[in-house]
Amino acid sequence: MKEITTPALSGACDYPNATELLMRRFHNAPDHIAFEVRASRSSITDPWRKVSTHEFVTEVRALAKGLMAAGLEPGETLAIMSPTRYEWALMDMAAWFASAVVVPIYETSALNQVSAILQDAxxxxxxxxxxxxxxxxxxGFTQSGVSDWQLWSMDPGTGPTLTDLTHGGAHITLEALEARRLMASLDSVATIVYTSGTTAAPKGALITHGNFVGQVLSVAGAYTEVVKESGNTIIFLPMAHVLARGLQLICLANGMRIAHLSDTTEIVPALGVLKPTFLVVVPRVLQKIQGSAAAAASKKNLGGVWALAQATAVDWGLLAQERESDPGRKAGLSLRVRHALFDLLFYARIRKLVGGRLEYLLSGAAALDAELSLFFRGLGLPVIEGYGLTETTAPLTGNLPHSIKAGSVGVPMPGTTIRISENGEVLARGVGVFAGYNNPADNTHAFQDGFFCTGDTGVLDEQGRLTLTGRIKDVIITAGGKTISPTIWEGYVESDPLIAHAVMVGEGKPFLGGLVLLDSGSVSEWAQSKGFTDLQSLRTPDDGGCVEIDDARLRKVINKVVSAANSKIARSEQVRKIVLLVADLSEANGLVTPTMKLKRNIFTDRSLIFIDKIYAETRSQG
Structure with missing residues (x-):
């Protein structure tokens, strides 16, 4: 199959712009709780303040009036740089009420990035x-040459605050604000989101009100089991990411309660307090949960039992997947007994750990290992894997609640067409596809016959499900002329909790090698469980580079992971030699994006000495 279309849902054209998603909810259910807000500096276990849709709209209107009084004109840009928090949601919507264009800036951005965005937008x-x-x-304003700037802070004591902004607009009438709110159309730009830049310099994607409205209606219509008034979620992705803002709009429009959390170390205790029914996560979070469960079992000398429990969960998840196409399939007696036993020992405890009400997880931003997906499904926590980009306003494809195929990123969202080009690239057209980049020069190769060129490669199966196979720019051509897509091997290796990132190398070389970036925290936990005190604190360099870890005990474990990954792919695609590395994986170090994707080119540039080491022996023998 080379192309598949999912028909659009009707209704998007009835909305003047994205603010109407909130206003219709406001008119229909003003007293429904829309947000749970943590008090400043309070404990995560303290009661969270409940904010109704009416209260949210009241605050949004007051801030929007303040922006109008401050001189913000329709179509002007407003930058927001902040951790994920309730005030982010307020300012995002207030800017739209004032008919402005929101420019999110990741909270971890460096000065040169801030300045470049302020200037470009x-x-x-x-x-x-x-x-x-x-x-x-x-x-940033000074560096970019802006002189008449205005800045407000969410936290008091740092100049004009949001309270000051609100006071400044007290004289603006509701009628004037409503007229301003309706100035933007579905074709108007709602936000300029700068791409993470894993392979190139960030580019400003122009996302329209129509993109947001179309996606909100599409997702709500396709996922009625997930998006519902009785549901709630915690958003801990950066609010500068379009997926987080899209998720927030979907919840706002459909009555799902939202809580925000900026410190990811507080996620687990927050789950117990807020008890979400749905979460958006990256695969690394799922790996951490699985790894923590394994470590806890090992401490109790139940490592062997856990291994069987893990295999049983995968078998149960596979059976559940097969039942979707063959409802008559039943579990054998042995599997039923094992699953019931391990549910008592392990699975129920994990479900309780994540709040006890979690019905679905959505995984995105990186490839999810098929076996990990089956494992969580076997626990009773089905994972819906999806795929999207900034330029597609997040979701482009997704598995559906009763049609989840592990390893696939699902079918096109309603109103979306997916096409596979002659060279295997995934092309997209539909309601979420953006209007283009802010810099016209960036659009030169962005579209083909009206389709956006994603840069990803993939295949469609007979059911129209998309499976991603790699990135066009990441393809490796060996000395023997063999073309290799490294993504599959890397995904298998990265499924182990001890490994943060894996990068296959071998361009123009006689065989394939691998750079394995270790997860320092997971290695420390593993070493502690084994009594290896010398590995409980790995030194990460402060010069932006990497350090090799040459430890026989650790290498033995990682070699097993690599061997398992090699066994799943063709011999010509297998990695023969690896180097174990550690590095500072904070965004400030420049190796990862704000969503923790590895900047492949920068990483390999900084790792040339290690790549050279992989092939040094071959050269000396030659």
């Missing part, structure tokens, strides 16, 4: 989350 109004971010924005 012609920003002169901004909101900061913290004092440090306010200072960065001030310096």
């Amino acid at each position: 012609s920003v002169r109004f901004a909101v900061a989350g913290t004092a440090e971010q306010a200072q960065l924005l001030e310096e």
Whole structure:
């Protein structure tokens, strides 16, 4: 199959712009709880303040009036740089009520990135989350040559605050605000989102109100089992990411309660307090949960029992997947007994750990190992894997709640067409596909026959499900002329909790090698469980580079992971030699994006000495 279309759902054209998604909810259910808000500096286990849709709209209107009074004109840009928090949601919607264009800036961005975005998007109004971010924005304005800028802070004590902004607009009438709210159309740009830049410099994607409205209606219509008034979620993705904002809009429009969390170390205790029914996660979170369960079992000398429990969960998940096409399939007696036993010992405890009400997980941003997906399904926590980009306003394809195929990223969202080009690239057209880049020069090769060129490669099966196979720019051609897509091998290796990232190398070389970036925290936990005190604190370099870890005990474990990955692919695609590395994986180090994707080119450039080491022996023998 080379092309598949999912018909659009009707209704998007009835909305003037994206603010109407909130206003219709406001008119239908004003007293419904829309948000749970944590009090500043409170314990995660303290009661969270409940905010109704009516209260949210009231706050949004007050802030929007303040922006109008401050001189923000329709179509002007407003930058928001802040951790994930309730005030982010307020300012995002308030800017739209004032008919402005929101420019999100990741909270971890460096000064040169901030300055470049402010200049490229012609920003002169901004909101900061913290004092440090306010200072960065001030310096960014100065560096970019803007003189008449205005800045407000969410935290008090750092200049004008959101309270000051609200007071400044008290004289603006509701009628004037409503007229301003309706100025933007579905074709108007709602936000300029700068891409993470894993392979190139960030580009400003112009996302329209129509993109957001179309996606919200499409997702809500396709996922009625997930998107419902009785549901709730916690958003801990960066709010600068379009997926987080899209998720927030879907929840707002459909009555799902939202809580925000910026510190990912607080996720587990927050799950117990807020008890979400749905979560959006990256695969690394799922790997961590599985790894923590394995470590806990090992401490109790139940490592062997856990291994059988893990295999049983995978078998149960596979059976559940097969039942979707063959409802008559039944579990054998042995599998039923094992699953019931391990549910008592392990599975129920894991479900309780994540709040006890979790019905579905959505995994995105990176490839999810098929076996890991089956494992969570076997636990009773089905994972819906999806695929999307900034340029597609997040979801482009997705598995459906009763049609989940592990390893696939599902079918096109309603109103979307997926086409596979002659060279295997995934092309997309539909309601979520953006209007183009802010810099016209960036659009030169972005589209083909009206389809957006994703840069990803993939295949469609007979049911129209998309399976991703790699990135066009990441293809490796060996000395023997063999073309290899490294993504599959890398995904298998990265499924182990001890490994943060894996990168296959071998361009123009006689065989394939691998750079394995270890997860320092997971290695420390593993070493502690084994009594290896010398590995409980791995030194990460402070010069932006990598350090090799040459430890026989650790290498033995990682070699097993690599061998297992090699066994799943063709011999010509297998990695023969690896190097174990550690590095500072904070965004400030420049190796990863704000969503923790590895910047492959930068990483390999900094690792040339290790790549050279892989092939040094071959050269000396030659």
